[in-house]
Amino acid sequence: MARTAIITGAAKGIGRAIAQKCLNEGWQVVACDKNEAALGDLKKELDVKTLVLDVADVVSIKAAFASLEATNLPYALVNNAGIFNGTKFLEYGSDDVDLLLDINLKGPIYCSQAFGALLTKHQAKGVIVNIASVAGQAGSADAVYGASKAGLVGFTKTCAMALAPNIRVNAVAPGMVETDMWAQVSDERRNVFKNNELIKETIMPEDVAESVWFLLSDASKHYTGAVLDINNGFYLR
Numbered sequence: 001m002a003r004t005a006i007i008t009g010a011a012k013g014i015g016r017a018i019a020q021k022c023l024n025e026g027w028q029v030v031a032c033d034k035n036e037a038a039l040g041d042l043k044k045e046l047d048v049k050t051l052v053l054d055v056a057d058v059v060s061i062k063a064a065f066a067s068l069e070a071t072n073l074p075y076a077l078v079n080n081a082g083i084f085n086g087t088k089f090l091e092y093g094s095d096d097v098d099l100l101l102d103i104n105l106k107g108p109i110y111c112s113q114a115f116g117a118l119l120t121k122h123q124a125k126g127v128i129v130n131i132a133s134v135a136g137q138a139g140s141a142d143a144v145y146g147a148s149k150a151g152l153v154g155f156t157k158t159c160a161m162a163l164a165p166n167i168r169v170n171a172v173a174p175g176m177v178e179t180d181m182w183a184q185v186s187d188e189r190r191n192v193f194k195n196n197e198l199i200k201e202t203i204m205p206e207d208v209a210e211s212v213w214f215l216l217s218d219a220s221k222h223y224t225g226a227v228l229d230i231n232n233g234f235y236l237r
Helices: 013-024 036-045 058-069 094-121 143-163 187-196 205-216
Strands: 004-008 028-033 049-052 076-079 126-131 167-174 227-230
Touching (some): 013 205, 028 036, 036 049, 049 058, 058 094, 076 094, 094 126, 094 143, 094 167, 126 143, 126 205, 143 167, 205 227
Parallel strands (some): 004 028, 004 076, 028 049, 076 126, 126 167, 167 227
16 A cells, blocks of 8 residues: 655645655655645645645644544655744744744644654554754744744654654755745845855755655665755755
């Protein structure tokens, strides 16, 4: 039986590229997004099951995973949904802080918790991949965004400990990827990235999907708690 991957924020950008890669490898995909119209467009293009899911809403998450248990037990979860505001730190309002953390950090936590509980109940093996960011390693012009991604890196490691040995948990930390999100980054910040990248080749969503696929596949069976950097050498450690 083909394995099934749940992908959040799957309607566009990196999420869509991951969905396409999984399909190409013979997997089934449950594409999740809160944008119902965009999911409809995705469904017309790719052979995926779609599920409207707001990762900022715990009730929505629990309902989504309950519905999955009744159909086909998933093997993988990709926590891809995220937002970037590009807001200066001193201009952040409390509601904006809460929403960004709800989506970028608490969403992956609650989705991973629901996924982990589901697989543990059925004594099944699986894998989680979190989409972090170089912004969580080297800092960000958007301080709250950077904090959310740094938290996701830390959560990846602690979640790997909590769900071992049956569920592996890893992350990828992309640099500047050509998506709608990065179009919001200021020209000044984009130039900083470009000037400090060792490899002068644009990172595309499909490139990130290849790294995610490695972590989903059995080729990475000895990886857990790991973070793969795909940043053109912008951040060396």
